Amino acid sequence: MTHDTFEIAGRRFQSRLLIGTGKYKDFEETRTAIEASGAEIVTVAIRRTNIGQEAGAPNLLDFIPPEKYTILPNTAGCYTADEAVRTCRLARELLDGHDLVKLEVLGDHKTLYPEMHETLLAAEALVEDGFKVMVYTNDDPIAAKKLEEMGCVAVMPLGSLIGSGLGLLNPHNLRIIIEEAKVPIIVDAGVGTASDAALAMELGCEGVLMNSAIAHAQKPVLMASAMKKAIEAGREAFLAGRMEKRAYASASSPLAGVIGQ
Numbered sequence: 001m002t003h004d005t006f007e008i009a010g011r012r013f014q015s016r017l018l019i020g021t022g023k024y025k026d027f028e029e030t031r032t033a034i035e036a037s038g039a040e041i042v043t044v045a046i047r048r049t050n051i052g053q054e055a056g057a058p059n060l061l062d063f064i065p066p067e068k069y070t071i072l073p074n075t076a077g078c079y080t081a082d083e084a085v086r087t088c089r090l091a092r093e094l095l096d097g098h099d100l101v102k103l104e105v106l107g108d109h110k111t112l113y114p115e116m117h118e119t120l121l122a123a124e125a126l127v128e129d130g131f132k133v134m135v136y137t138n139d140d141p142i143a144a145k146k147l148e149e150m151g152c153v154a155v156m157p158l159g160s161l162i163g164s165g166l167g168l169l170n171p172h173n174l175r176i177i178i179e180e181a182k183v184p185i186i187v188d189a190g191v192g193t194a195s196d197a198a199l200a201m202e203l204g205c206e207g208v209l210m211n212s213a214i215a216h217a218q219k220p221v222l223m224a225s226a227m228k229k230a231i232e233a234g235r236e237a238f239l240a241g242r243m244e245k246r247a248y249a250s251a252s253s254p255l256a257g258v259i260g261q
């Protein structure tokens with residue numbers, strides 16, 4: 001499987017597991033979990049994590065160095081297109097012109113569901129401004145297509161609500177989105193355990209982004225390692241092509257060809 005890489009915005013990656021940096025006990029635990037996950041793309045909430053905004057405070061980039069990981073600044077905590085666009089511009093300044101961002105514009109505090117009108121406005125403005133936009137969206141195939149047509153480099157439908165751990169609530173919609181897509185589809189949010197991640201990959205997603213399932217596991221580093229394997233297993237199962245489901249049994253040792261029959 002070493003050649004099974006995937007591409008986002010002209011960059012190639014081996015690992016299909018994208019990982020968040022929130023909710024860990026401390027930066028050291030963040031570092032160890034990310035290491036165990038094998039992730040190459042690491043997302044950072046610019047409004048919540050210090051990557052240089054606060055001089056003198058502990059800086060995440062000392063633990064997750066940009067020379068080793070692709071840092072993916074995200075707009076978590078933004079509720080309007082304006083806030084999201086400003087946050088991406090701040091990230092670009094802090095990261096010396098880095099243009100790959102994860103856009104999320106949220107609708108309310110209770111569901112953290114994407115606000116699609118503001119998301120579309122922000123995506124348009126950011127693409128226009130030269131950003132490579134990976135965008136968090138609901139699992140609506142029409143919205144996913146619009147975001148792709150606007151020039152987003154990856155579309156990231158939710159599995160279920162951020163931080164809920166409820167898994168993939170609508171695999172049927174995800175399948176439609178994947179079938180229609182010409183850019184990578186990456187499930188973002190709601191993964192609770194390894195089988196959720198494997199299922200997303202079996203559906204044909206290019207990758208999965210997760211945070212809570214690892215950071216809130218009782219043993220985050222062990223869960224990070226489990227997720228790495230689940231993503232790889234799900235991908236291999238997708239490439240292998242699953243058998244058809246049948247309504248009735250089919251003997252494991254068929255009689256056809258048996259001597260004496």
Ligand SMILES: CC(=O)[C@@H](O)[C@H](O)COP(=O)(O)O
Nearest residue numbers: 020162163189190210211212
């Ligand atoms: C880290 C990040 O970008 C989150 O907004 C993301 O959606 C993860 O969700 P979970 O915490 O449910 O994995």
